[in-house]
Amino acid sequence: MHPLLYNITLIAAFASAAVVAIWILKWKQDWPLLERLVAAPLAGGALLFLAICAGSILQAPFFGWNGARLAQTFALVNGYPLYCPANSGAILDTIYGPVSVLIYLPATLAGSPSTALVMASAISGLLFFAPMAWLVARGGDGSLSRRIMMLAALLCFGFLAGRSAPLSYGAFSVHADAPALGFAGLACVALCLRKREEEWTLLAVSAVCAVLSVWSKQAMLLVPVTLAFCVWRMFGVTSLKRYVLVAGGAGLLLAAIFLLSFGASELFFNMVTVPGRHGWQGNRLTWLWLATQELVSQSLLPLAVIAVLALVRGRAVLASPRWLVFVAVGTLNVPLALLSRVKVGGDVSAFSPALYFWLIGALLLLADTALAEETKEPGVARVAKAVWAVLLIGLLLGTPSRLSGLYRLTKLYRFNQQEAACAILRKNAGQVYFPNNPLAHLMTEKKLYQFSFGVINRRLGGYPVSEGHFRAYLPPNLKAVLFGSLWSPTETLTHEATLSYLPGLTLQGRDQMGWVVYARQQKPQP
Numbered sequence: 032m033h034p035l036l037y038n039i040t041l042i043a044a045f046a047s048a049a050v051v052a053i054w055i056l057k058w059k060q061d062w063p064l065l066e067r068l069v070a071a072p073l074a075g076g077a078l079l080f081l082a083i084c085a086g087s088i089l090q091a092p093f094f095g096w097n098g099a100r101l102a103q104t105f106a107l108v109n110g111y112p113l114y115c116p117a118n119s120g121a122i123l124d125t126i127y128g129p130v131s132v133l134i135y136l137p138a139t140l141a142g143s144p145s146t147a148l149v150m151a152s153a154i155s156g157l158l159f160f161a162p163m164a165w166l167v168a169r170g171g172d173g174s175l176s177r178r179i180m181m182l183a184a185l186l187c188f189g190f191l192a193g194r195s196a197p198l199s200y201g202a203f204s205v206h207a208d209a210p211a212l213g214f215a216g217l218a219c220v221a222l223c224l225r226k227r228e229e230e231w232t233l234l235a236v237s238a239v240c241a242v243l244s245v246w247s248k249q250a251m252l253l254v255p256v257t258l259a260f261c262v263w264r265m266f267g268v269t270s271l272k273r274y275v276l277v278a279g280g281a282g283l284l285l286a287a288i289f290l291l292s293f294g295a296s297e298l299f300f301n302m303v304t305v306p307g308r309h310g311w312q313g314n315r316l317t318w319l320w321l322a323t324q325e326l327v328s329q330s331l332l333p334l335a336v337i338a339v340l341a342l343v344r345g346r347a348v349l350a351s352p353r354w355l356v357f358v359a360v361g362t363l364n365v366p367l368a369l370l371s372r373v374k375v376g377g378d379v380s381a382f383s384p385a386l387y388f389w390l391i392g393a394l395l396l397l398a399d400t401a402l403a404e405e406t407k408e409p410g411v412a413r414v415a416k417a418v419w420a421v422l423l424i425g426l427l428l429g430t431p432s433r434l435s436g437l438y439r440l441t442k443l444y445r446f447n448q449q450e451a452a453c454a455i456l457r458k459n460a461g462q463v464y465f466p467n468n469p470l471a472h473l474m475t476e477k478k479l480y481q482f483s484f485g486v487i488n489r490r491l492g493g494y495p496v497s498e499g500h501f502r503a504y505l506p507p508n509l510k511a512v513l514f515g516s517l518w519s520p521t522e523t524l525t526h527e528a529t530l531s532y533l534p535g536l537t538l539q540g541r542d543q544m545g546w547v548v549y550a551r552q553q554k555p556q557p
Contacts, residue, residue, distance in 0.1 A: 048075035062175075065416035070179045072427055076186040079430050082437055083193055084156055087203040089440040091152035092145045092447040095467055095517040097205040099124070099482060101151050102469035104135045111479045114297040117494050121504040123469060124485035126306045128246040129289050129298075130214075131207035134158070144449035144474055148205065155209035159202040162216030163188050163391065169224055180398040183419050188394055190426040197329060198387060200380040208380060211248035212387045214240045218258055219360055219388070223353035228266055231273065237262075238278035246285055249302060250367045250384050255282075257363040261356050305492035309374045318373040326369065326382050333386070333393035340396050344411060347403070354395035361388030375491050448515040451544050455513070462510045466529045467517045480504050483525035484517065490528070501532040511550040512536060520545060 052071040059067055091097050103123050107113050113125055113132060125132070135154055141147035167181045192198040201208030221237035241255040255278050263271040290298060312318055327334070337358065341348050349355075364384035371381035401415035452471035455463055460476050466483035473479055481504050486496050512533065514526050526547065530536060536549040 044078055045075060048078055051075075063416075065413060065420060066176060066179055068420040069183050069416060069423060072423055073179070073182050073186065076190075076423060076427050077182075079427060080186055080189045083189070083430065084203075086437045086440055087193075087199075088149055088152040088156060089437075089444040091148045091203060091205065092444055092449055094204065095448070095515055097148050097152065098144060098449045098468060098470040099484065099517065100205045101135060101138060101148060102473055102479075102482070103132045104151075105139055105147075105470060105473040106479050107132060108136070108139045109473055109477050109479065112293070112297070114293045114301040116294075116297050117300060117489075118497070118500055119503075121469075121479040121481055122485035122489060122496065123479070123482050124488050125301050126488065127207035127248050128302065129293060130243050130247040131210050134210045134247070135205065143445070144453060144470055145445045145447060147470075147474070148449065149444070151205045152203045155201075155205060156203050158209045158213030159192075160185075160189065161213050162220045165217065165220045166223070166395070176402055177398075180401050180419065183423050184394040184398050187419075187422055187426060188390060190430060191332070191390060195329065195386065195390075197380050197383040198390070200378075201383045201387070206380075207248040208383055211244050211251050212383060213244075214247060215244035215251055215254045215360065215384075216357075216387070216391065218244065218254065219356045219391075222258060222261060222265065222356055225266070228270060234262070234270060234274055235277045238274050239281045242278055242281045242285060245282075246289070248384075249306070250364070250371050250381070252367065253363045254360055257360050258356070261359060265352065265356075305489060305494060306374075308492040308494075309376060309488075310491070311373050312375055312377065315373070319369060322369045322372040325372070325379065326365070326385065329379070329382055330386050330389055333389040336393040336397055337389070340400055344400065344403075348396060348400075350403075351399045354392045354399065357388040357392035357395065361385045361392065364388065376488070448545065451546075452513070452515065459510075461506045461508045464506050464509055464512045465515060466512065467515045467525055478506075480506065481529075483514075483529045487524065487528045496532075498532055509533075511539075511548060514547040514549075516545065 051074040055062070055067050055071045059070075062070070103113060103125055106121075106123060112120055113123075113129060115122060115125075135151045137154065138147045138151040141150055163185045167178075167185050192202055200206070201212055203209075218237045218240035221233045221240065225233040225237075237258060238255070241258050244251040244254050259271060259274055259278070262274045362385070368382050368385045371377050372379070397415055397418065401412055401419055403412045403415070449468060449471055452465050452468045453475045456465075456471055456475040464480060465471055466481065469479060469482045481496075481501055486501065489496050512529065514529075516522075517525055530549065533549075535551055537552050539548040539550050541547050
């Protein structure tokens, strides 16, 4: 699209949203004023939200870890084992459940790494936002007020997630976080939507989604247990028995399929043994305290909303207990979230299993408060609606600056290191090795070689890779090694780990594409 046409389209879209806002404010006088203030920015907010999602998805090819993780799915479709034993196989750092790999299978239909990564990022986004979207579509009595509040909740969730380091990482990265959070969130929503004791469908959906969440990421292990407790409290013992029956059956069936498909010992070694033996980043008490402080600071807004509304409304907050399901799941996820953060390799994204559910729970509680009956809680609903208006408008005002690079991304997203690596490999098949870009080898040569950080993770787990094992899965006529950016252009950890197995290579420098090049010293001609 021509830049002028793009700008005209953008102006027309937001002008239309502004017209809708003016129409609501001026002509819908039969709506209460506060509801009009919340509803007026929804059209513009939806456009901004979709634009931000598009920009985040188009950035996926530029983050090295996305390609490294998507390589696991491509390796599977190319006939390579997903989980390798300790002493054989090309290592890909597959320390999470198979669902986190299988969910990205549609991306393997792509013909280029850029398209594949964009597709995979879009899949992550769909899973991440699916629970809130389902709540908007089905979570209400159909009244106009509830639809307005739920749409506001969805947009606020999207904007707040984009401003949160743990959640923005999980939303659009190719990672186990998106399926783990998405399936767990869907499990919670299914329980919230269930109304009748005899309704089996939503109960079964919740149980199956909870199990899929655990098979996506081990940190979600307590989700089925927490939801079983919620089922007991909300629906009684009979529903609890049914829930346990379905969850247990789904768990056993998936376990049987995965154990037979990937090997019991290999699955246990990669998912339990290796990550379980990762050490802590420092003194245990110190790091636990620091991680707790970090989690609280990242979660201040949802925790403050929940605390204030609980104090103001008292027992009235229990009138619609669906928000409690999310808060309970988030709270029970805290121990494993903290443990994931303090272990070697842990990052701030480890907090997402708690923060994701706390944020949804807080927004649902605020929406329910805005819809509270004035006769029972005078003034509370009006204040909550005013908070919604201020929150939504405030978030929108801070967002337009993020649209400036969207057009540029549509033109440049294919100019990335994954594409460059594929171009080099087409001309030098079997001669060049990209330790940080296994996806390029798989898409160009249909070959899988050692992934640098997979080798590092084995060492951190107490299973260092032998020289013979490492060299068995390298290009046959290796002449040069090119390091791309996995997470930072300045990192050298993957260089050191890889080159320790490849003596005789010397640094040639950094080329114009950013590759750090190592090659064998050429012998002088006699």
